[in-house]
Amino acid sequence: MTGSPVVFVVDDDSAVRDSLRRLITSVGFIVEVFPSAPAFMRARRPDAPGCLVLDVRLPGLSGLDLQRELADTDAALPIIFLTGHGDIPMSVRAMKAGAVEFLTKPFREQDLLDAIRSAIERDREARQERHELAELRGRYASLTPRERDVLARIVAGLLNKQIAGELGTSEVTVKEQRGHLMRKMQAGSVADLVRFASRLGIPSAGSGPSLPVRTIPSV
Amino acid sequence: MAVDLDAGTHGLRTALRDLVALSAIPAAWVGREPSAIAAGLADVLVGSLHLDFAFVRLCDPDGGAAVEVTAGNAWKTFPEWLQHHLAGAGQSLRKEVIPDVGVGVEPCRGIFLPIGVNAEGGLVAAACDRTDFPTEIDQLLLSVAANHAATAFQNARLIYERKRAEGELRQARDELELKVAERTAELRRSEAYLAEAQRLTHTGSWAWNISTGQKIHASEEYARLFGFDPEQGMPSFEAFRQRIHPEDRARAGEILDRAIRERTDFEWDFRAVLPNGTLKYIHAVAHPVLNASGDLVEFVGTNVDVTERKQAEAQLRESEQRYRYIFESTGVSIWEEDFSQVKAAIDELQSKGVRDFREYLAAHPDFVQQAISMVRIVDVNDVTVKLFAAERKNDLLVSLHKVFVPETQEVFAAELIALAEGQRSFAAETFLQTLKGERLTVLFTVTFPPRPARFDSVLATVTDITERKRTEESLRQSQAELAHVTRVTTLGELTASIAHEINQPLAAIVADANASLNWLAAAHPDLDVVREALAAIVQDGHRAADVIQRLRQLASKTEPHKARLDVNNLIRDVAPLVRTAVLSHRVSLRMDLASALPPVHGDRVQLQQVLINLVMNGIEAMASVGDRPPELVIRSRPYGGDQVLVAVQDTGVGIDPNTIDQLFSAFFTTKPGGLGMGLSISRSIIDAHGGRLWATPNPTHGATFHFALPGIR
Numbered sequence: 001m002t003g004s005p006v007v008f009v010v011d012d013d014s015a016v017r018d019s020l021r022r023l024i025t026s027v028g029f030i031v032e033v034f035p036s037a038p039a040f041m042r043a044r045r046p047d048a049p050g051c052l053v054l055d056v057r058l059p060g061l062s063g064l065d066l067q068r069e070l071a072d073t074d075a076a077l078p079i080i081f082l083t084g085h086g087d088i089p090m091s092v093r094a095m096k097a098g099a100v101e102f103l104t105k106p107f108r109e110q111d112l113l114d115a116i117r118s119a120i121e122r123d124r125e126a127r128q129e130r131h132e133l134a135e136l137r138g139r140y141a142s143l144t145p146r147e148r149d150v151l152a153r154i155v156a157g158l159l160n161k162q163i164a165g166e167l168g169t170s171e172v173t174v175k176e177q178r179g180h181l182m183r184k185m186q187a188g189s190v191a192d193l194v195r196f197a198s199r200l201g202i203p204s205a206g207s208g209p210s211l212p213v214r215t216i217p218s219v
Numbered sequence: 220m221a222v223d224l225d226a227g228t229h230g231l232r233t234a235l236r237d238l239v240a241l242s243a244i245p246a247a248w249v250g251r252e253p254s255a256i257a258a259g260l261a262d263v264l265v266g267s268l269h270l271d272f273a274f275v276r277l278c279d280p281d282g283g284a285a286v287e288v289t290a291g292n293a294w295k296t297f298p299e300w301l302q303h304h305l306a307g308a309g310q311s312l313r314k315e316v317i318p319d320v321g322v323g324v325e326p327c328r329g330i331f332l333p334i335g336v337n338a339e340g341g342l343v344a345a346a347c348d349r350t351d352f353p354t355e356i357d358q359l360l361l362s363v364a365a366n367h368a369a370t371a372f373q374n375a376r377l378i379y380e381r382k383r384a385e386g387e388l389r390q391a392r393d394e395l396e397l398k399v400a401e402r403t404a405e406l407r408r409s410e411a412y413l414a415e416a417q418r419l420t421h422t423g424s425w426a427w428n429i430s431t432g433q434k435i436h437a438s439e440e441y442a443r444l445f446g447f448d449p450e451q452g453m454p455s456f457e458a459f460r461q462r463i464h465p466e467d468r469a470r471a472g473e474i475l476d477r478a479i480r481e482r483t484d485f486e487w488d489f490r491a492v493l494p495n496g497t498l499k500y501i502h503a504v505a506h507p508v509l510n511a512s513g514d515l516v517e518f519v520g521t522n523v524d525v526t527e528r529k530q531a532e533a534q535l536r537e538s539e540q541r542y543r544y545i546f547e548s549t550g551v552s553i554w555e556e557d558f559s560q561v562k563a564a565i566d567e568l569q570s571k572g573v574r575d576f577r578e579y580l581a582a583h584p585d586f587v588q589q590a591i592s593m594v595r596i597v598d599v600n601d602v603t604v605k606l607f608a609a610e611r612k613n614d615l616l617v618s619l620h621k622v623f624v625p626e627t628q629e630v631f632a633a634e635l636i637a638l639a640e641g642q643r644s645f646a647a648e649t650f651l652q653t654l655k656g657e658r659l660t661v662l663f664t665v666t667f668p669p670r671p672a673r674f675d676s677v678l679a680t681v682t683d684i685t686e687r688k689r690t691e692e693s694l695r696q697s698q699a700e701l702a703h704v705t706r707v708t709t710l711g712e713l714t715a716s717i718a719h720e721i722n723q724p725l726a727a728i729v730a731d732a733n734a735s736l737n738w739l740a741a742a743h744p745d746l747d748v749v750r751e752a753l754a755a756i757v758q759d760g761h762r763a764a765d766v767i768q769r770l771r772q773l774a775s776k777t778e779p780h781k782a783r784l785d786v787n788n789l790i791r792d793v794a795p796l797v798r799t800a801v802l803s804h805r806v807s808l809r810m811d812l813a814s815a816l817p818p819v820h821g822d823r824v825q826l827q828q829v830l831i832n833l834v835m836n837g838i839e840a841m842a843s844v845g846d847r848p849p850e851l852v853i854r855s856r857p858y859g860g861d862q863v864l865v866a867v868q869d870t871g872v873g874i875d876p877n878t879i880d881q882l883f884s885a886f887f888t889t890k891p892g893g894l895g896m897g898l899s900i901s902r903s904i905i906d907a908h909g910g911r912l913w914a915t916p917n918p919t920h921g922a923t924f925h926f927a928l929p930g931i932r
Contacts, residue, residue: 013723013727015723015724015727015755015758015759015762016723016726016727016730018727018755019726019727019728019730019731019734019752019755019759020730022730022731022734022748022751022752022755023730023731023733023734023737025734025748026733026734026735026737026738026741026748027737057719057799057802057803058802059802062802062805082726084718084719084720084722084723084726084799104722105722105723105725105726106722106725106726106728106729106730107726107729107730108729109729109730109733112730
């Protein structure tokens, strides 16, 4: 399912670009370099964990612009920003927008490689997360509407009897539907189900006590 | 005897009758022509005395032509005889009785009778066939008749002479009258000329009789001088006197009295006041006229209106004073110099065919030396005395050599060339020295008179600009320092850009070095990659060094150093320095550079500073504009013949027409944090390069700043 990690480099300065390619290759990563943001956006990316080493100041579409555009797609990538002359407001903006690291040229090799490794790890996790989420979504999609109603109330912590009361059905029926949806969702326990619901962002329903809902981490 | 007596009485009576008849004749001859008298006498002799033939010759005692007349029927022989006789007798003619003149049948007797002594009055000859001819009575009657005729002839002559004299006299009188008429006309003409001349020269003439105290002559112009109309008749002596200026009137009397006393010529100037208040200046000259006994009779004189001359003199005096005042009081040192000898020397060289004086002076430096000695210093003003530290004026009126230093000779040579080429003026900056040896930097100007003119008074001015030069020098230094400060300030603004420019190659170097280390640490190092990385390191090292070199130039405080520059290279060198500023403001920067531009002579750092400044201004002008893309174009073009134009065009807010004049003033700024020195310094830099910096609004948006620099051919 996943290949070797790839490091993408976008820098308009060919000297910097090529030196980055040589350096990152030298530590065993696969590197793909691009002279501009649009060139990168146009390229097909392999199905593998990766990260983006991005120069902040680029002609045309800048590094920060590219970060914003990437965030709007499914193909989000952890970004390591490079800058010739970093200023604090710009690095704050970049970090807030989820940058892994903000390095000022000339950077220390270790800082860059650590950042790359950490970014790839993060991307690997994110990709895993995205994969699991897609699984969950598929399972959730297989539920009948009634099963989803029951699920929302289980997650909200209602008892079968209460659910039956709310939905205007019998406790037996709820019990039966509960068994179906637990199986479909591949949840071993109510705790698993709550965690799944939370990842899917399904709001709890009913008047029972609600549980704190974790937000889906953005990548 | 009785018969004889009777006959004698009868003869006497007849003789008396004839005598009476003869006596009446002269009265009839009065006023007759001599020829008529002679003819009348001949007729009387033939008719009254009953002679057969008469010949009358009347001589003019004054040597006039004689008149000869014959009457009666004579024998042919008598006139022949008479002619013969007259021819033979010559001047000694006597009374003669010729017994028989005829050679014919009838006897004929004749008489020859001179009139006056030696026949001065003429002669009478008569012939008759009477045998007693000529009787004594005949001779007496002939003699009386002849004398009467001679007298009448004499009278006739006198009358004739008188008439002739009268005629001549009449003619002479007529001629005289004609001459008088001619002379009168001439006199009138010359009087008219005189009057005209008097009018033109404003000269009036007069004559004044001493004994009567009256003006006996005053010309029309004389009257006009005093404001009288001559048509209205000549005013009185007193009327004239009243028009003399009251202050001059008493003096008029004194001068006249003394002239009368000493009988001398006199001359004086006085003023006349006319009724309309006009003041006239009159110059009078007079001469005494003495009679035969040496008594003073009258004065004749002329009065000339010299008002205009007086005014001109006053103006001239004023002008002279003004000139003197300027000469003395002006703050400029003025030298009045006599260039006559120099001019003559130049003229002589030119007449010998010297045309190119530049060439000539280069070949004959000694001529410059001689020419300096030839200049005679006529006068200098007080400023000059002070400026050249002289104790008195005369110390300077010696020779130009005293104030010249070696450098001055070059300028003097140029002045000689200007003079030789007929230029009207010459100015140059040069050095001179004071009499105390202190060196002066001066501005020297000289104005030559137009040709042909005398060169004995040429004015040269010397302005001491030593202090100004010092000030200029220090101003130049201050400006250079200020330019440096603004440059460093600009560099501060460019820090981000500069850091980027340096950090880029540094980052590449570090990355490549690390990559190389990594590869070398591998079990099987890929040396090709290492080589590639090392080559890149070398390249990037140079790149960083280049950037730093450029920065050091910009930040350095070295003296401006001008060299031959390519404007396009200048623009290309600036581009990386402003790249970050351009990028961070999302400005699109375009370069539109013309090829084949002439190089310029300039200081690279300063010109880059100007360009950076214009670019930064353009970027800032576009920062607040949101409705159109910020676009900056740097353009280079050939301009106005041999100049090079650089233009920086933006799409910013443009120039406020109210402040366009102040754009280039120091401390004028539209930026909140701006110092307002950028454009001011930029302009002074461009000025110092002999160029021009200006701004124009664009047709649509924004502004364009241009500078033009002289190109090197």
